[in-house]
Amino acid sequence: MDIKFDKIKMIDDSDDLSEGEFRFGFFVNDDIAPNNVTLQYPPVSGEVGIASGETEEPLNRNAHVWPYDANSVSLKVNAVENDDDPGPADEDYENFGSFYLDPDLGTGSSEQWEWLQGQKRLTFIGLTQEPSQRRGF
Numbered sequence: 001m002d003i004k005f006d007k008i009k010m011i012d013d014s015d016d017l018s019e020g021e022f023r024f025g026f027f028v029n030d031d032i033a034p035n036n037v038t039l040q041y042p043p044v045s046g047e048v049g050i051a052s053g054e055t056e057e058p059l060n061r062n063a064h065v066w067p068y069d070a071n072s073v074s075l076k077v078n079a080v081e082n083d084d085d086p087g088p089a090d091e092d093y094e095n096f097g098s099f100y101l102d103p104d105l106g107t108g109s110s111e112q113w114e115w116l117q118g119q120k121r122l123t124f125i126g127l128t129q130e131p132s133q134r135r136g137f
Helices: none
Strands: 002-005 020-028 048-050 061-064 072-082 113-123
Antiparallel strands (some): 002 061, 020 048, 020 072
């Protein structure tokens, strides 16, 4: 089964005066690296700036999984936004760490961060080798 995370549609970036500074983690059955490649965006380090109403694409965060005897697949996306204002003494402004890669992150906030997790379970009945079907997340 091929799973493709194609784009991010930002509804509210949480920053009043500028675009939000984000990192994203994508999970398939709670696995951040189902093909030994971490499904994070941006793919290496740093952050991506996305303003309210913008769409970021193409993401090219893809996975190929074998559901074996399972009849469903779980998908999750973590979004972490840096709410810390940069300043001369702020050494951790760009240090997102790796907590956005936690499949049990949930939703919350702190003085420095806001985070949100979206999840969906897709159930399949009678899997066949027919052409691909797109399902929104």
